[in-house]
Amino acid sequence: MTDITGTGTTLDLGPQTEELARLVAGVGDERLAGPTPCPEYAVRHLLGHLAGLAVAFRDAARKDLGATTDTSPDSALPDITPGWREELPKVLAELAEAWRDPAARTGMTRAGGVDLPGDIAGLVVIDELVIHGWDLARATGQGYDPDPAALETCHAFLAASVDDPDRGAIFGPVVTVGPEASLLARAVGLAGRDPEWAPRP
Numbered sequence: 001m002t003d004i005t006g007t008g009t010t011l012d013l014g015p016q017t018e019e020l021a022r023l024v025a026g027v028g029d030e031r032l033a034g035p036t037p038c039p040e041y042a043v044r045h046l047l048g049h050l051a052g053l054a055v056a057f058r059d060a061a062r063k064d065l066g067a068t069t070d071t072s073p074d075s076a077l078p079d080i081t082p083g084w085r086e087e088l089p090k091v092l093a094e095l096a097e098a099w100r101d102p103a104a105r106t107g108m109t110r111a112g113g114v115d116l117p118g119d120i121a122g123l124v125v126i127d128e129l130v131i132h133g134w135d136l137a138r139a140t141g142q143g144y145d146p147d148p149a150a151l152e153t154c155h156a157f158l159a160a161s162v163d164d165p166d167r168g169a170i171f172g173p174v175v176t177v178g179p180e181a182s183l184l185a186r187a188v189g190l191a192g193r194d195p196e197w198a199p200r201p
Helices: 014-025 043-062 084-098 118-140 148-160 183-190
Strands: 108-111 114-117
Touching: 014 043, 014 084, 014 118, 014 148, 043 084, 043 108, 043 118, 108 118, 114 118, 118 148, 118 183, 148 183
Parallel strands: none
Antiparallel strands: 108 114
């Protein structure tokens, strides 16, 4: 396990990537063209994005920099490949394993064409896994049980970005939720999603 929270604690990405793999297994073919909380993505595009980020951040952890880490996620609309049902759980497991190496959070690395410190890259990937897990669950009508440690780290990361003038390039405007809202709902709101989002019947 690796300290990627910057707090002296360790966080294994395995429980969160396993929850995502469970969601992936529950996606029926009839759902692939359906909408998601990401306005520009259908479910198939969200799955393609998850596959791409898993590979990119796996290689970022390994400091294996090249085409997989240099390409911006906005360069093309992501999509699934023919073997996505087998490949996506595999690369999610590889992602978790790569971040178990303490060297992953040291020095500089790159993901999405952006150079950033390893410890920050670790926080970014936690945010991606937690929030896109919610996106996928909502879009496909599945329950969602994110790893509590990953969710806490994701919420803290998003809360720290609220006053960042550059956050608009990454997240939508904050959606305010009530004080009684769950930690997941608060994190989703900080990421610019409406926690009540659901596909139209």
